[in-house]
Amino acid sequence: MESFADNPYVSAIGGTADAEAYAGAEERVSRALAVAWADAATEAARRENVVGRAVALMDSVRVAARTDSTRISCGILIDSLAVGGIRADSIRSACMRRDRERIGLLIKIDTLLLRDSTKVLADSLRSKTRARRDTTLLR
Secondary structure, eight states, X not given: OGGGTTSHHHHHHHTOOOHHHHHHXXXXXXXXXXXXXXXXXXXXXXXXHHHHHHHHHXXXXXXXXXXXXXXXXXXXXXXXXXXXXXXXXXXXXXXXXXXXXHHXXXXXXXXXXOOOGGGOOGXXXXXXXXXXXXXXXXX
């Protein structure tokens, strides 16, 4: 401690503090800390941006991978069902949303409305037939 006798903090501990020297030392420490705090804040902001960008990149890669795997599995589903047209598009969009209930509704085919189109005659549209159960009469 004797080698630091001229240090204002050591002299304050010993009870022989010079008020002006102590105030000057506190001022120097305050200025040094202000610079250190500013540097630390700048570095923290820079690192926060770097970390934020890295997290955003990892999230975007994860989302892209999940989207690609979902797209592939939905494509396999539609290929295995051998559906096409609007029904395939509807199933694909429901699959991408992971809406299993909608997929089930779209896969279910209402067989009552299907008609054998191979047995329809070309002039059958002109023939006078009674109204079928799936049509309504206009009054």
